[in-house]
Amino acid sequence: MEITKILVANRGEIAVRIMTACQEMGILTVGVYSDVDAKSPHVEMADETFPLGDPTPSASYLNMDKLIDIALKSGANAIHPGYGFLSENADFARVCAKAGIKFIGPTPEVIHGMGDKIEAKRTMRDAGVPVIPGYTGEEKETLQEACQRIGFPVLIKASAGGGGKGMKIVRSMEELDEAVASARREAKSSFGYDELLLEKYLPKPRHIEFQILADEHGKIIHLFERECSIQRRHQKVVEETPSIAIDDELREKMGRAAILAAKTIDYTNAGTVEFMLDAERNFYFLEMNTRLQVEHAITEMTTGIDIVKWQIKIASGEPLTLEQEKVTQRGHAIECRIYAEDPEKNFMPSTGTLQTVELPTGVNIRHDTGISQGYKISPYYDPMMAKLIVYGEDRKDASRKLEWALSNYIALGITTNIPFLRAIVKHPAFVNGDIDTHFIETYFGSWSSAKTLPSEVLIAAAIDDMKHSGVVEGMGDEKTEHETASPWTTVGRWRIDS
């Protein structure tokens, strides 16, 4: 089936990323937007756009009826779900098929099978893929008994979840009840389904995942690993490839396991097999993400393969022409996620208007974003603003480039995690590659960039304030000119005409 027009059922940077691939391939794009996203870059980019109204996710980007309706109305013959929202929703994939629209991703059965983390582990264990000890609900024991058997610390997860939602670490029996209640609430509100599972919490695990590409004719290859050990509340923050924790022998072994996992479930399209790797080089299947990953870009940088384009080609029935032996990785790529959040206030999402944004540009610096200057960040969606991806000859080269890029990344008006990312990249443990999934809580448990204001900062502020006080322009009394203005009527640079 030839795909001629794609509805991108997403927003932000990933919608822009997908539309770019479509444009390069000569495929028309349909964009959708909720009320608060009407002026977003992805809306400007699409060939046709349709409003989704109410910004509440369930009424907009999660609203299957509206999306299918728009696809039919616009004549789109495929839907790309991006990541998040409906990307791992088997019902949506089913509804698309029923409406005669190609869902760019695996089949509903596969999404369903892997979406249920309990079933996924059972399937993988039975197929011979190593799986971590845990509780899946079928063990005929209470959560308390399961904790006793597995041994603390224990990780609670939502069986339907992903992205850290509904996850809690429990270190003692006393903490169990409250953690279970909270996890159930998060799971219920995120996924509409509050079943939980438990697993052994490994002391110093690394998160290593393998990118898979599988066509609809039975061919499966992997595009090597990504290490995503730097996480906060189980949300990835910094990702890199290759991982310095694995050598070629282990890489091949894990790659084979990833392909076995995909083969076991007749996987199609792009997907990711996630593993935990312990200090003794044992690896365990964690879960499979049946969609495009946020961090796919680092794989693209080191392999030169455009994963989104392959998703579209595979969905249109084309055979995978890439050969495993011919896929190679060169150099080192690192991505960091730029979040609108305040690292000093327990990473609370920050909202507001992005007044100034000036991005670092240079050789091998990629910036995937869906926002621009003047953009208002609302509290409705994930606070990720952009992804900064760099590529270097080796890890050291890439890290230094990343540090440079972060130091030259100007985003004013909204509190971002950029200073925190800089601190991570400069940390000796990161520099040495001595990282695990507890990196942030170990080294940045109570991180604060608290500092006194340097003279340069005060000098800059004073000059700016004096210039705009009226004195310089000769507009009269300096005090009344500045101080009678309401703080909220003069916004940012727009008060200056130049």
Next chain:
Amino acid sequence: MELHYEHQGKLYPVRITRDGEAFSIGVGDKSFRVESKETKPGYFALTIDGKVTKCNIATEGNQRHIFINGDVYRFNRVEAGARPADFDKLPSSITSPISGKVTAVGAVDNDIVEAGQVLITIEAMKMEYQIKAPYAGKVEKINFKLGDQVDIGELLVQMEKTE
């Protein structure tokens, strides 16, 4: 003119006067001669005692956001005569740091609570944020109930510290 800034409870008075094409600026007991060029709105190249520093400024009411040498500083311009005590006194009122929905309430009016006890849980962007008691004390009033929508900056809890 004299300008006053506040950052994390600390006051910074700055004296600035025109000195021909340049400025003479006093910070603390130090004095600097500064030339300034606004290359485009908000972008400054400052020559401070002969050394060039580039920075970027955004203003939002009294708030100043300044990007300099890779760091972002966020602080406030304040009135002359403001006292540090006005900024860092122990808060008796807890305001919401986030907009979202109340998914759990952990105390009722007049409860005696421990420091760190979860008072209200707010869900935003599908993540839960726990609002904890900043100190041991008495909950005077909880202003929200389960299911309520809360906006950033709204008063969540009125507390009184145990002496």
